[in-house]
Amino acid sequence: MKNFFLSDAKINKQYTIANICNDIDIKTKTRLLEFGFFCNQTVVVRNFSLKKGVLLVELNNQTISLRKKEASCVVVYG
Amino acid sequence: MAEILIVGNPNTGKSTFFNTLTKANAHTGNFHGVTVNFKKAECKVLNCTFVDLPGLYSMSPNSYEEEVSVNYILSHKKSCIVCLCNNQTLRRNLLLATELIDLGREVVVVVNEIGKKIIVDYNKLQEKLGVKVISLKANNKKTFKNFFSFFETKKEEKNTNENYDKFYQEKVLCGCEYYRKLLNISDKISLNNYEYLEKNIKEKYTKIDEILKYSEYKTDHIVGKSKIDKIILNKYLCLPIFLIILFVIFYLTFFSVGKFFSDILRYIIQDLIGENFVNFLNNQNTPQFVVSLVKDGIFSGVGSVVSFLPQVVILFLFLDILEQSGYISRLAFCLDDALKSVGLSGRGVYTLIMGFGCSTTASLTARNMSDNNAKIKTALLSPYMSCSAKLPVYAVIGGAFFFS
Numbered sequence: 001m002k003n004f005f006l007s008d009a010k011i012n013k014q015y016t017i018a019n020i021c022n023d024i025d026i027k028t029k030t031r032l033l034e035f036g037f038f039c040n041q042t043v044v045v046r047n048f049s050l051k052k053g054v055l056l057v058e059l060n061n062q063t064i065s066l067r068k069k070e071a072s073c074v075v076v077y078g
Numbered sequence: 079m080a081e082i083l084i085v086g087n088p089n090t091g092k093s094t095f096f097n098t099l100t101k102a103n104a105h106t107g108n109f110h111g112v113t114v115n116f117k118k119a120e121c122k123v124l125n126c127t128f129v130d131l132p133g134l135y136s137m138s139p140n141s142y143e144e145e146v147s148v149n150y151i152l153s154h155k156k157s158c159i160v161c162l163c164n165n166q167t168l169r170r171n172l173l174l175a176t177e178l179i180d181l182g183r184e185v186v187v188v189v190n191e192i193g194k195k196i197i198v199d200y201n202k203l204q205e206k207l208g209v210k211v212i213s214l215k216a217n218n219k220k221t222f223k224n225f226f227s228f229f230e231t232k233k234e235e236k237n238t239n240e241n242y243d244k245f246y247q248e249k250v251l252c253g254c255e256y257y258r259k260l261l262n263i264s265d266k267i268s269l270n271n272y273e274y275l276e277k278n279i280k281e282k283y284t285k286i287d288e289i290l291k292y293s294e295y296k297t298d299h300i301v302g303k304s305k306i307d308k309i310i311l312n313k314y315l316c317l318p319i320f321l322i323i324l325f326v327i328f329y330l331t332f333f334s335v336g337k338f339f340s341d342i343l344r345y346i347i348q349d350l351i352g353e354n355f356v357n358f359l360n361n362q363n364t365p366q367f368v369v370s371l372v373k374d375g376i377f378s379g380v381g382s383v384v385s386f387l388p389q390v391v392i393l394f395l396f397l398d399i400l401e402q403s404g405y406i407s408r409l410a411f412c413l414d415d416a417l418k419s420v421g422l423s424g425r426g427v428y429t430l431i432m433g434f435g436c437s438t439t440a441s442l443t444a445r446n447m448s449d450n451n452a453k454i455k456t457a458l459l460s461p462y463m464s465c466s467a468k469l470p471v472y473a474v475i476g477g478a479f480f481f482s
Contacts, residue, residue, distance in 0.1 A: 020276075026275070027140050027255070029272060030136075030275060033275065034135045036170065036283060062166070062169065062170060
């Protein structure tokens with residue numbers, strides 16, 4: 001299965017988190033980890049609006065609003 | 079008087095909880111980032127002061143209002159902390175609660191039950207966390223019985239085992255800039271910070287998952303998703319819906335309901351009271367300049383301004399409905415792209431819409447943006463929104479220049 005960024009994910013399809021990029025600022029990395037974006041967690045994009053720069057993402061049965069910048073740092077497969 | 083801090087993730091109901099306790103009318107809204115500075119008020123039942131702090135996800139601040147909260151928590155070491163959690167996002171909310179408990183602070187976890195009932199054993203949760211856990215509904219004072227009885231019988235100043243040195247060390251190793259500046263540390267960020275950060279947060283979540291598993295926490299529905307979101311959040315329909323809502327609000331405020339009450343008020347002030355008073359003055363042979371002052375200055379001038387009051391009230395009512403219903407947060411989500419093209423953020427829509435009510439308070443809400451440039455631009459733009467105070471000015475100037 002191919003790896004790609006969460007910002008390129010299809011809507012309503014379940015993915016598994018591979019990792020979070022390391023070459024990002026520490027604040028973004030901290031925020032993603034605080035939201036619970038760890039490896040092997042399942043994630044579903046509920047509302048896909050890449051052009052708007054914001055995604056509504058379901059992680060551990062909780063909805064999280066992610067910016068494009070943050071979603072582009074999360075590598076998923078599925 | 080003892081001081082109790084109310085902390086928690088954004089949008090868990092802290093300000094609603096604060097208002098119910100203190101009857102202080104702190105501004106609330108179904109929108110992340112409504113509280114941008116701390117507010118204090120007394121609770122007469124418990125004879126103490128509650129402090130409503132802006133929301134934060136953890137003790138690593140990521141924006142201005144989160145720094146306000148962290149500054150306050152770290153500088154008021156003797157204050158008890160009420161950590162407000164949302165029953166639907168308990169896993170994420172407990173990250174902050176466990177950080178404060180590990181810091182050695184006196185913490186009471188309050189779970190705000192919003193929406194659908196979630197299965198959780200609060201006694202087991204209390205046992206595992208090691209602190210008091212109370213469940214209630216933040217907007218219903220009848221559910222505060224356990225909360226009041228706990229604080230009434232609570233002993234003063236628990237002897238806490240504070241671990242500030244270990245806490246600061248951990249935060250610096252995680253690469254948090256706020257603590258590096260606080261402690262005047264100038265080390266460069268290295269890869270070790272990322273590894274340590276990930277390891278640190280994973281350990282915390284592993285501990286939280288164990289706690290929630292022991293407490294039989296079960297949630298199987300999606301938070302914040304409703305059928306109406308399919309329409310409101312639709313990329314083609316969101317803007318037309320917004321324009322229609324705005325048109326309806328302005329039509330009802332300025333041309334229909336608002337105009338009706340405004341005309342009644344103007345009739346009462348200028349015709350009923352004003353005319354009769356002027357006739358009375360004329361009958362008393364009052365000098366003409368006094369009659370003219372009263373008629374054209376006081377009753378016409380002040381009356382014109384006061385007659386805008388119904389329209390202002392109706393406008394604020396509609397703005398409050400938009401906030402409380404959660405529509406503004408959905409609108410921010412939809413307009414993020416359009417506002418980004420002019421260098422603003424989706425969150426700026428809240429500031430710009432509130433500008434129709436009051437530009438001054440609207441510009442204050444721009445502080446919740448993390449992007450500094452967008453924050454300044456939005457704050458500078460908000461005075462250009464046609465606020466309620468500007469309406470009488472437009473009417474007077476328009477009347478002076480364009481009508482005979």
